Amino acid sequence: xxxxxxxxxxxxxxxxxxxxxxxxxxxxxxxxxxxxxxxxxxxxxxxxxxxxxxxxxxxxxxxxxxxxxxxxxxxxxxxxxxxxxxxxxxxxxxxxxxxxxxxxxxxxxxxxxxxxxxxxxxxxxxxxxxxxxxxxxxxxxxxxxxxxxxxxxxxxxxxxxxxxxxxxxxxxxxxxxxxxxxxxxxxxxxxxxxxxxxxxxxxxxxxxxxxxxxxxxxxxxxxxxxxxxxxxxxxxxxxxxxxxxxxxxxxxxxxxxxxxxxxxxxxxxxxxxxxxxxxxxxxxxxxxxxxxxxxxxxxxxxxxxxxxxxxxxxxxxxxxxxxxxxxxxxxxxxxxxxxxxxxxxxxxxxxxxxxxxxxxxxxxxxxxxxxxxxxxxxxxxxxxxxxxxxxxxxxxxxxxxxxxxxxxxxxxxxxxxxxxxxxxxxxxxxxxxxxxxxxxxxxxxxxxxxxxxxxxxxxxxxxxxxxxxxxxxxxxxxxxxxxxxxxx
Amino acid sequence: xxxxxxxxxxxxxxxxxxxxxxxxxxxxxxxxxxxxxxxxxxxxxxxxxxxxxxxxxxxxxxxxxxxxxxxxxxxxxxxxxxxxxxxxxxxxxxx
Numbered sequence: 011x012x013x014x015x016x017x018x019x020x021x022x023x024x025x026x027x028x029x030x031x032x033x034x035x036x037x038x039x040x041x042x043x044x045x046x047x048x049x050x051x052x053x054x055x056x057x058x059x060x061x062x063x064x065x066x067x068x069x070x071x072x073x074x075x076x077x078x079x080x081x082x083x084x085x086x087x088x089x090x091x092x093x094x095x096x097x098x099x100x101x102x103x104x105x106x107x108x109x110x111x112x113x114x115x116x117x118x119x120x121x122x123x124x125x126x127x128x129x130x131x132x133x134x135x136x137x138x139x140x141x142x143x144x145x146x147x148x149x150x151x152x153x154x155x156x157x158x159x160x161x162x163x164x165x166x167x168x169x170x171x172x173x174x175x176x177x178x179x180x181x182x183x184x185x186x187x188x189x190x191x192x193x194x195x196x197x198x199x200x201x202x203x204x205x206x207x208x209x210x211x212x213x214x215x216x217x218x219x220x221x222x223x224x225x226x227x228x229x230x231x232x233x234x235x236x237x238x239x240x241x242x243x244x245x246x247x248x249x250x251x252x253x254x255x256x257x258x259x260x261x262x263x264x265x266x267x268x269x270x271x272x273x274x275x276x277x278x279x280x281x282x283x284x285x286x287x288x289x290x291x292x293x294x295x296x297x298x299x300x301x302x303x304x305x306x307x308x309x310x311x312x313x314x315x316x317x318x319x320x321x322x323x324x325x326x327x328x329x330x331x332x333x334x335x336x337x338x339x340x341x342x343x344x345x346x347x348x349x350x351x352x353x354x355x356x357x358x359x360x361x362x363x364x365x366x367x368x369x370x371x372x373x374x375x376x377x378x379x380x381x382x383x384x385x386x387x388x389x390x391x392x393x394x395x396x397x398x399x400x401x402x403x404x405x406x407x408x409x410x411x412x413x414x415x416x417x418x419x420x421x422x423x424x425x426x427x428x429x430x431x432x433x434x435x436x437x438x439x440x441x442x443x444x445x446x447x448x449x450x451x452x453x454x455x456x457x458x459x460x461x462x463x464x465x466x467x468x469x470x471x472x473x474x475x476x477x478x479x480x481x482x483x484x485x486x487x488x489x490x491x492x493x494x495x496x497x498x
Numbered sequence: 499x500x501x502x503x504x505x506x507x508x509x510x511x512x513x514x515x516x517x518x519x520x521x522x523x524x525x526x527x528x529x530x531x532x533x534x535x536x537x538x539x540x541x542x543x544x545x546x547x548x549x550x551x552x553x554x555x556x557x558x559x560x561x562x563x564x565x566x567x568x569x570x571x572x573x574x575x576x577x578x579x580x581x582x583x584x585x586x587x588x589x590x591x592x593x
Binding site: 109247312314316335336367381382394442443 | 515525533534536545550551555570581590591
């Protein structure tokens with residue numbers, strides 16, 4: 011059986027007892043990728059030679075110098091820059107872009123002794139929720155290959171679910187770690203805004219973007235977050251708030267936990283099978299000693315238009331740097347400077363990206379700035395206040411991560427009510443800057459369902475503790491897609 | 499504003515420095531009209547006296563002595579630039 015279906019702790023024991031070497035673990039990851047990725051299409055770039063050379067080097071490291079993630083393979087979403095390794099954001103604009111430095115999180119996973127095996131597919135510039143908007147390939151859901159893996163971190167979720175790697179990094183601006191984690195039946199954490207340095211993350215919407223770990227188990231996820239979190243002088247929004255020992259906090263004890271379930275998250279548009287799974291999960295949490303009440307987050311209905319105004323405004327500004335001159339797509343035979351700009355951006359960006367830049371430019375324009383952009387920032391205040399008042403009386407908020415299970419690839423017009431409800435479930439968390447985790451809570455017709463738990467600012471510890479207690483009390487995380495079976 | 503016209507597409511695309519074909523203008527007019535309608539819903543919310551939230555965290559300026567840190571190597575930085583000469587990036591004549 012592949013090593014990629016084990017947990018970090020199990021692999022660490024094997025490495026410690028010299029039953030496997032770091033090189034063998036790395037080789038196993040590439041063996042899985044070669045066997046499965048023709049179908050899954052999660053990776054855009056593989057770095058096998060570098061990874062194996064590094065693995066051999068790490069095998070010489072004395073046991074006492076090794077941490078809990080030492081020698082374990084990780085995949086990186088392709089909007090996180092990697093020195094000397096092409097970083098495309100799944101866009102033609104950056105098809106040949108080779109960064110000259112590593113993102114802060116990449117430095118940190120290397121310091122932890124992890125081995126980066128390659129770069130993962132995504133929606134272009136993280137704008138989308140299916141990974142169909144990659145300029146290069148469509149990633150397939152390992153549970154059913156005719157389904158999307160979710161997005162925008164679809165490659166990151168699919169690679170972990172298929173058992174190609176144990177860990178991956180994604181990014182979450184409006185749900186892009188949690189929703190693909192839900193669609194692929196794995197654990198995905200969007201930490202508090204500021205918990206992780208964004209230095210070296212290609213910016214989409216700077217007041218919303220946050221990097222997050224994707225793994226098969228809660229413990230693995232907490233280990234990876236512990237390794238990548240912390241203040242960084244190169245990102246002025248990164249927080250110096252202390253990170254508690256997240257692993258020691260996984261006690262299984264959630265007695266007395268007060269859970270809020272927003273009625274807006276269980277309303278019209280949420281599929282029956284998803285509602286039933288979430289209800290069943292609440293019963294499990296009750297049996298572990300938690301209590302829950304229905305509450306209201308009255309401005310949820312406005313979260314989606316608020317998000318689109320703010321995210322696109324910020325994107326229109328952030329993406330102005332792609333001018334076709336300093337890096338990225340460079341049009342041939344342009345006659346003057348303006349023609350370079352116009353053509354680089356027309357030929358380099360895909361339709362969704364252009365649409366969002368145009369809407370964001372409109373939102374920031376003199377005539378519409380007050381009634382759209384500033385208005386949205388005011389509603390954002392109200393959305394954040396909704397959360398703050400619920401958290402006066404409750405420890406966490408629970409609901410579905412997505413209104414449905416994974417959609418069909420190429421699915422024609424998706425029911426707009428469903429898409430809208432899906433946004434309601436994830437974007438408010440980014441607007442408020444609070445943490446949220448998605449964990450598997452059931453299956454419907456062979457497809458995973460995700461349970462979302464939302465916490466207070468900088469309280470990832472409670473989310474991990476509850477998620478871990480739930481995971482240990484249920485069997486959902488033990489199911490893996492059949493695509494990975496038989497890889498001896 | 500209810501309809502985002504083809505003229506609007508060209509007007510805003512000019513600010514965003516994106517070349518627009520006739521086909522693009524028609525397509526984006528339709529796509530962005532949808533978004534504009536979607537955004538109009540915000541008018542329902544009473545935001546009298548509400549302060550705009552510019553950032554999810556309370557941030558304070560932290561100052562340090564102005565000494566260069568983490569300076570990247572110029573040659574390395576230029577390796578990805580399509581056209582450069584004597585350490586400078588080349589653009590077409592603008593005068």
